[in-house]
Amino acid sequence: MGITKKTRNKGFVFSLDAGIAFMIAIGILFVAISAAAENIRENVKTERDFELWKNTVFFADAIVKNNSPEQSVLGSAVFDFEKQRVKSNEIDLKLLEKASAIENKEFELKKISLVFQDSEKVFFEKQTGKKNCLAIERIVLAEGKIAKLVLEGCN
Amino acid sequence: MKKAFVFSLEATLSLVFLAGILLVQIPPVEKDLHGLAVFQKENDLLKIWAKQQKFSLEQMKKDFEFAFPNVSYELAVNEEKIFSGEKTKKAIASEMIFFDSELNKITVSVSVFQ
Numbered sequence: 001m002g003i004t005k006k007t008r009n010k011g012f013v014f015s016l017d018a019g020i021a022f023m024i025a026i027g028i029l030f031v032a033i034s035a036a037a038e039n040i041r042e043n044v045k046t047e048r049d050f051e052l053w054k055n056t057v058f059f060a061d062a063i064v065k066n067n068s069p070e071q072s073v074l075g076s077a078v079f080d081f082e083k084q085r086v087k088s089n090e091i092d093l094k095l096l097e098k099a100s101a102i103e104n105k106e107f108e109l110k111k112i113s114l115v116f117q118d119s120e121k122v123f124f125e126k127q128t129g130k131k132n133c134l135a136i137e138r139i140v141l142a143e144g145k146i147a148k149l150v151l152e153g154c155n
Numbered sequence: 156m157k158k159a160f161v162f163s164l165e166a167t168l169s170l171v172f173l174a175g176i177l178l179v180q181i182p183p184v185e186k187d188l189h190g191l192a193v194f195q196k197e198n199d200l201l202k203i204w205a206k207q208q209k210f211s212l213e214q215m216k217k218d219f220e221f222a223f224p225n226v227s228y229e230l231a232v233n234e235e236k237i238f239s240g241e242k243t244k245k246a247i248a249s250e251m252i253f254f255d256s257e258l259n260k261i262t263v264s265v266s267v268f269q
Contacts, residue, residue, distance in 0.1 A: 046186050049186065049187065050186060050187065050188075053187045053188040053189075054188065057188050057191060057192060057195070061195065064199070088202070089199055089202050089203055089206075090206075117221055136192055137192075137196060137222075138195065138196060138199055139196055139199035139200050139203060139222050140199065140203075141203055141206065141207075146203060146218055146221065146222075148221075148222065
């Protein structure tokens with residue numbers, strides 16, 4: 001009569017191919033996380049640059065389209081009192097000379113100037129430590145002559 | 156034992172799914188408003204020409220080159236056209252239709268090639 005002896009030994013099974021597969025999986029995960037981190041960094045910079053574009057373009061548009069005697073940076077277009085309307089793209093130089101600083105967390109106005117065919121006149125300029133700056137040009141009439149209104153902002 | 160091919164449906168579906176993911180092309184996101192800035196300048200020029208009511212092609216060419224130095228462009232007043240630089244597939248264009256005091260129609264168009 002034979003006695004069947006059952007042995008149950010606990011132990012470790014070391015599988016080389018499973019180990020390699022695990023290392024590959026960890027490596028892929030690491031690359032994916034690094035790529036995601038880089039993507040986030042790039043998105044933050046892109047967002048900041050886009051905000052600068054947006055603010056600079058909209059401020060330039062406001063100056064040429066609106067008339068705002070209280071804050072000429074928000075509107076320096078000529079106001080036709082006879083017709084009671086703003087003449088967009090025609091700049092009132094006396095109003096533009098009153099341009100003052102605008103600054104908030106997201107945007108700082110650096111310079112406003114008018115560039116004519118043969119000269120340039122600066123109406124507002126401010127020194128700033130901010131390095132990320134952008135200049136936008138609009139075409140206007142100033143004293144009957146075509147000029148480029150250049151507005152530079154930073155963030 | 157005969158040699159044979161094992162065809163697995165779920166493996167094939169997985170491969171097709173993976174190929175589909177790899178072929179997905181995310182369209183590039185606009186990172187700035189350069190196009191808008193050019194478009195606004197073009198419209199500024201058209202507005203100013205309409206205010207001045209001067210449609211001499213030579214003078215308009217000077218004004219345009221002052222506003223857009225060193226760019227390829229096309230400027231047209233009715234049937235007359237001026238072209239400078241290199242035509243590309245991508246352009247930002249604006250057009251204006253103006254009626255003078257005698258109701259003569261003047262069509263002005265500008266295109267800046269990117």
